[in-house]
Amino acid sequence: MHDSLRLLTTAYRDVAAVLGALTPAEGFEPTGCAGWTPVDLGFHMLSDARRALVALNTPADGPADTDAVDYWTAWRPPEPGDEAELWSTRIAASVHGGLPGISARYAETSAAALVAAGRVAPDDLVGTQGRVLTVADFLSTLTVEAAVHHLDLVLRLDRPGPAAGPLGEVRRVLEGLLGSPLPARWDDATAARRGTGRESLTAEDRAELGGAAAGFPLFG
Template sequence: MDPFLPAWAALRTAVAELPDEDFERPSGCAGWLVRDLVCHLVIDAQDVLITLVTPATGEATVDAVTYWNVVEPPTGEDPLDALVPRLAAAYGEPRWLKFHLDDVGSAAARAAGLADPAARVGTRDEVLTVGDYLSAYVVEWTLHHLDLIAHVPSAPEPPAGTLAAARASLEKIAGVVFPAPLSDTDALLIGTGRRPPTGAERDVLGDLAARLPLALG
């Protein structure tokens, strides 16, 4: 489950240290403010808790790589995506969002630390080991950490180890290799369409540029 716990701890710490005014800034998720993204993280933490207490029988159907699919980029029309900003607004003050994320997020971290990595769990109509499930979530935590700090330059970046792990996972998921001159952060941001490549980066990407961005679902 390494680097699941460091990635999740770093993201929760970054949220906890945000000044209240930063919750009204845009996030790296199109159409979502930082407060909306934090609300989404609460839902993610709940999903982790639910999955870790949903044992499954039979052979694994996916692993940490095949858990993810490369899908069409989001259109903003997904009903759940539209629900999140309304739910986030209902919290009112940022301190309540911080409290809920700390409460549920800490529980998710404890559950992950106690879980047997070889045990099988069920989620999204699939079966996979706990270890693979938690490894898959490193991509989620790392991308959302980058989303959190997209317009909050004072916030801490994700740990180098989790950035490297997320890049490696994205390359395996999409069946591509990002050029070495691209940093892990730039590979993740450009690869998932969180920012367009510069002219120089497009030259470095070569034919790969035409396959980007990659949306995960």
């Protein structure tokens, strides 16, 4: 198993385990995505796993036009007018059988995506969201998405967070976007939260980052 698949396997299985263990009451706690509960966020992650399954079964013509770092330059924090997408996710989530239905579908869909990922080579090309990437780079984007949302999911819950491997991949991508290392005193979870705007930079952070602080959040 190559590294990108190993990391995604860890990320997807960990998210599936947390979603499957949540109680109905926990399904309505706040998450790190403003306005979304674990039910809403679980549906969003289910949609991403479905997108992965489609992309991995749809070879693309080359050359690749983006990589695991550049992919994220198109994703910025929500801006005014983005509320429609947040509401549409909530509405869609509400008709999918609640948390049990969503967690079951996520488990089977993410598992199928991992099988599909194991049947293609890391340097094969796939298309997603109008871009072409190698499989290895695509799997990295999925790992980053899953790890960041795993952090969101457990924000108010006494549940395990993402594993070290997927969080390390988030840090690698954030540092690639920044063009320099993040503060060494940040652990990888802090790097993920601050790098994506889920936590504000402190005065100490801004002093250490200097002019680079203006580029935060690096994606959202």
